[in-house]
Amino acid sequence: MTKSAILKYWENVRKLTLTVFDLFPQDKFDFRPVADVRSVAEQFDHILICELYARIGLLTGVWDISAFSGERDLSRNRLRDKLYSENKKTLGLFRMLPEGQFMKVYETPFGAISGEALIYETIDEEIHHRGNLYVYLRLLGIAPPQMVQNYADLFMED
8 A cells, every 4th residue: 555545544533533533521521441451541541552552663763662651641632632633744744755754664672663564553452452442332322423434535546
């Protein structure tokens, strides 16, 4: 898949993630099905951290997860704003990357991985945690959105 198609796909994934976000009532952002799993807010924050970690690492070569440790602002408004604005920033920066840099293999704490594979991994992580959030919605009696997309239009060449 081309870089453009991958980034278009990620943009589509984030749109659905934000749709899921908007279904959670304000008073349910601290909900967690059991004590030892992330809350709703922590799930969305984790999606954000994964994106920022991948972006910073890919663009700078610095793979420092400790930059995201400590207390974080998990307020609903901040999370929604960051999930939207940081993804726009990430997609914009990655669109400017030359194909060679995008395909380059990077040494990460998890081994050698291409920029392309790193983006796929980050998207998969988002989809995985969004799946958890679908279960949370069901447990709260809220029907999650359909995941049907028009992939023919999504992957049409620009």
